[in-house]
Amino acid sequence: MLILRSIALFLLAAITEIGGAWLIWQGVREHRGWIWIGAGVLALGVYGFVATLQPDAHFGRILAAYGGIFVAGSLAWGMVADGYRPDRYDVIGALICLVGVGVIMYAPRG
Known part of the structure; x- marks a missing residue:
């Protein structure tokens, strides 16, 4: 159950x-305005809190593993x-990152 919770939190993060960064991108690069930028900033703030809800208490481990989720x-x-x-190299790279997530987060530890 903890693994499912962890995965759900990674997806929410x-x-x-990514949604927050995309909103800011749209606001600035696509000239959609300050409302898009502001929504992006708020979403990025929410992301910062979501990461703290992970069952594992090690900041470095959570953020390192999340990097693979971010790539994919x-x-x-x-x-x-x-x-x-x-392209195939994007897909291969993302799969390698996801394997890394599995090793970092869910490998058995003694």
Whole structure:
């Protein structure tokens, strides 16, 4: 059950961080304005709190593992929101990162 909670929190963190960065990108680069930028800043703030809800108490481990989620999630976000088509090297790299997440977070420790 703790693993499922951890994965759900990683997914929520990815949505808030990547979504927040995307909103700011849209506000600045696509000239959508301050409301988009402000919404992005708020989403990024929520991300900071979501990470603290992870069952594991080690900040470095959580953020290191989340990096792999961020990589894969960013590619997925680009596919859905911007029509980005990752090439095979993007996919291979994201899979390597996700394996790293599994090792860092869920490997048995004594």
